[in-house]
Amino acid sequence: MSFSSLQTKLKAGVMSIALAVTTFSSLAAHPNLVITEDDVVKMRGALDNKGFFSERYLSLKAQVDQEIAFPIVVPVPKDGGGGYTHERHKKNYQLMYRAGIIYQLSQEQKYADYVRDMLLEYATLYPSLDVHPKRKVKSQNPGKLFWQSLNEAMWLVYTIQAYDLIHDALTDQQSATIEKQLLRPVALFLSEGQPTTFNKVHNHGTWATAGVGMAGYVMNEPEWVEKALYDLDKSGEGGFLKQLDMLFSPQGYYNEGPYYQRFALLPFVTFAQAIAHNEPERKIAEHRDGVLLKAIDTTIQLSYNGLFFPINDAIKSKGIDTIELVHGVTVAYSLTNDTGYLDIAKQQGQIILSGDGLKVAQALDKGLATPYTFKSVAFGDGSDGKEGALVIMRSQLDGDQALLFKPAAQGLGHGHFDKLTWQFYDKGEEIVSDYGAARFLNVEAKFGGRYLPENNSYAKQTVAHNTVVVDETSHFNGDVEVGNKNAPTLNFFETSEYGTVSSGEISTVYKGVELERTLALVNLKELNSTVALDLFSVAADKSHQLDLPLHYKGQLIDTNFKLKANTKQLSALGDKNGYQHLWLKATAKPEQGLARVSWLNDNGRFYTLTSLVKGDEAFLFTQLGADDPNFNLRNEHGFIRRVTDKKQHQFISVLEPHGEYNPSKEYTLVAESRVTNLIHSQQGELVFVELEIADKHYLIAINKAELASKKSFKYQNKSYSLNGRLGVYLINNI
């Protein structure tokens, strides 16, 4: 059974609603969490038919067979994250969960026996354990099996499902032992035993409430479910529903960004399914206007070429094929029957062995997938959606382009100090890039696989991003608490035939400094081309040094101004706030006019940033890697536009994808920028950019008024009409 079938039943009035329950009507039924008895019947029926489902079943079965051939190992907890006992306990819960599924599908006793024996070993071990020896000294949430209770909660989320799956194969005495010595103590430890974490509106809290709530269903403890949903004191101040209300924006955007969004998704999706199956009357899928489904969909939207946009602490190879999102997409398809989700499921290439997974597999077998639509959208940030936004602009006019603009909130402890930063993607690759997190996940030699020291000293710092740094100091002076309290404002966002435009501002990152940025991904239909326009205004009450870095991916090809390169010796650009990690490779001070920097990306295309300068911007070319004694950083490239002693400044530029480098077929097309002129002006609330490119003369108009009603205006004695935020006019062919 699934959300959607439950919704149907609800509509038909089949089930009665009883809000105050003391025991569950479904008490006798096992399994009944993500997978129900009904599901099992259907899934068994599908095993003999060739298709994605039976294929996945056979491969998982083979994998489980291989693993259960080894003796059960339940070691006394000793190691921290990445260490042997840590990894072993992680492996164990996954193995129990998988073996439980294979038991239900194959009905072969040996799988149930394996899970039973492991559970009994845990039941022997657990009562003897104190908190974990490797716990952090001052941490409020140590585990017993693991160094932190987050892992313990994950253990419970999987293990309670495994137990549910093999429950009916156990004797009463075995059940009693496992529940009494293991599952109940773990559930109590993770709830009453750590109220701060359990009640916390944070993904760590979600894992705990999901585990404890599902344990409540399985072991007939409705009170646990109530507490999981509404806080230990049932006030609603904490708990799963509060987490659903607070951690996602109304559009389903998760404050920490997509990397943690997909991580947080799994306990939400899992527990929600268990709630739907056990207490459909709670209408969990409809909670907050279906925010959970929105969260799943938003996670997909937050990707480019299969990978998540790497904002905040994000490891860049994470993408839509992560198991958390496979679960999410499975549920999303089941809820909506939207065949676009099948497109994503196909790309994920993984089938979940559940009722919903069966539905996806059968739809894929029938070839029902249709292309998933990626949209230009501004995801309001914060629980009310009003703490700025994460903006995505897309265009398919010339390649597959995405521009990410981040007038978004800090995003808690994993947030980076990069208000109003941007990233640009084209033809499958990063062009204007973000470093992401400095971390080699689980690689012991790299700082134990944890976030590297360089994550704080570089990756989180403002200079590691593509936004203005004042006086070589990071936003909010690098203080996460202050950052969390002060979000930017999204001034506007609009998408139309002309492209997409958005503007954001913030005046709290530096005292007495206002930052305002307008970005547009502009379609030049006559040229079948897209350019990105970047207008960054800084206004301060006293003079400052202003730096605007641009981190580019590729090989520098050319500049139209003279570089003074450091060819014999390199020094670091600064001594703190990330600057100490940047080697200064060359400097330049272009004359008034257009300053061009061109590079060639691995995708075989050229990119030129053309900046309109007045002779006051210095260009500093950098390479990452200074102050890096352990070779922890990737040696990436950038250039910083710098003005000194300024109260006001506008950084004006246009990014232009052009041409093709094809050494394999031995041709090179349009290696030089086609932009020949750029003029910027303002008439009240209207901003104008004249762009001469490839022998065409364009006028681009942006309406920055508070309300963008239809406007008529004159420009160089010609009349124009602007309906909305963005207008693109071909003045003439040159």
Place this chain on the structure above:
Amino acid sequence: MSFSSLQTKLKAGVMSIALAVTTFSSLAAHPNLVITEDDVVKMRGALDNKGFFSERYLSLKAQVDQEIAFPIVVPVPKDGGGGYTHERHKKNYQLMYRAGIIYQLSQEQKYADYVRDMLLEYATLYPSLDVHPKRKVKSQNPGKLFWQSLNEAMWLVYTIQAYDLIHDALTDQQSATIEKQLLRPVALFLSEGQPTTFNKVHNHGTWATAGVGMAGYVMNEPEWVEKALYDLDKSGEGGFLKQLDMLFSPQGYYNEGPYYQRFALLPFVTFAQAIAHNEPERKIAEHRDGVLLKAIDTTIQLSYNGLFFPINDAIKSKGIDTIELVHGVTVAYSLTNDTGYLDIAKQQGQIILSGDGLKVAQALDKGLATPYTFKSVAFGDGSDGKEGALVIMRSQLDGDQALLFKPAAQGLGHGHFDKLTWQFYDKGEEIVSDYGAARFLNVEAKFGGRYLPENNSYAKQTVAHNTVVVDETSHFNGDVEVGNKNAPTLNFFETSEYGTVSSGEISTVYKGVELERTLALVNLKELNSTVALDLFSVAADKSHQLDLPLHYKGQLIDTNFKLKANTKQLSALGDKNGYQHLWLKATAKPEQGLARVSWLNDNGRFYTLTSLVKGDEAFLFTQLGADDPNFNLRNEHGFIRRVTDKKQHQFISVLEPHGEYNPSKEYTLVAESRVTNLIHSQQGELVFVELEIADKHYLIAINKAELASKKSFKYQNKSYSLNGRLGVYLINNI
């Protein structure tokens, strides 16, 4: 018709052999170069059937339609390579050739008319031309349409085929004009007009002889063919056959390496087909034991994951899908019916519109392709195959690995000074890499698209490679003439169940210094693993500084010795011979024992080089990019093992691929090297390496005797028997 069908006819004795011809029997037939009248009939017959051939036809026709919609432009020659008139004339000959084919297949007059009109424009222009204004002043081979006659010869190779294809659509007067004012003068200019180039045993000569010879067939000038085949004076000292004899080794290896091999291939293959079709009695396909087919096959063998091994001046993105090799593979399949070539054709994804191309297309339509077999092989270098060798070792035991070892000859002007260098590939990626050529082909901003100055100052220098540099001076002191005269010796090569081993030596790169290197790609069956063994011996008559660089692709993960990193300032490692381009990032001097350097490649695998050191080797970690004011170099990484003041030294190491980094699925396996011990010793001509790895204790024995007869030996009181060069013995599990 094709080589193979001709061979059949020959065997059946259908055709008579006449060595001294004055006119050709096939005179009346057009077309009759690569494409024959018979071919055309068959090709037309295939157009209505759905399949690869008709698909390619339709797409080429659409392309030609688009291009011939524009007016014909035949500009007065003005620009050098990459410039407008240069590119336009290149485009013109390709367009005429394609339009000619579409004319034959579609039988639509407009295509013939287009080619005719362009040829007539050329016929008007050509008589007015002197040598090209952009010719190199001291060059012996200027063109008229192009700055160098190489391009003029390429123009003729394509244009003569285009003319042949539309010949029968011309009036006698039109033919007379085109031949008299254009084709004859061009052919004479390229032969009698530049005897040095025409007679030269060099790929420039091949293009000239191919163009002139084919012109001879088309315009009934048997003397031209004779001269093309046997030198202007018909001595056989120069000409196409001499080129076939001298430019390839007996195994079909081309002295300059695969990058230029595929370039040189096209005129060979094209002219050979024209010869076979016009004068089958010359048995050109059988010449020199079928060297041309061997050359095609060798070009394929010289690739990894679709790309050519980048030795010498090579642009790294060139691979098996280049048009030259598409022609080659088409002919190879037609000659042999070996369905392995269809595998390559499938990867190339391009169909040639010719008789042979039709055969390939139809075979692909039928799904006849079988996997092409890549082999471990030593390609003897030099025209006699005795000037050293280019060695390729492959293993599929654990991934898809290739080790390239280069005890090869200099390879003329495009050769690099890298005797005995090596490269290593695994899981689709470069692991131990070669810089290739420093060049951005056709990118005007990068030194006009030509070889960059850094090609000489870095890419060709020895330190840019993975071989020993003595006293910071390149091999042969960077003198290409000396290099061409002194090839290394291939001591042995053997491939067996144990893996592949090879040894080479040279004593002429430095005065009084002998370099000898033995490399082995060793299969450790019990571990399902492969390791690469590297034993490099240097023996000199006086003391020197010896450097052995290793250029690795990936992120440095760990060393088991302390690094002294330069974190605040970087300086160049040296001031000449490539060293001026290397920033010194860190130094170390590991103690006696095993010195490990581990890195992580983009393929998600870890690689560790474990070196057996005596405390006398310094490790210098470098990054490319010093003395590079125009950002022309890629900033790649390496480390140099250095000993100073040594007459003798052995660099001993083992490269071990291990583990997996999978941040997407959040696991990391075996991030640390499994090698725990390495012992090296020698008993007469037997070299022993004991290797303890992953709790297994191996003995690896290599027989370096001149003749490797079967040997029995004792090692640590146990008896062993070695049959051949390489033995791998599992001593015990630890």
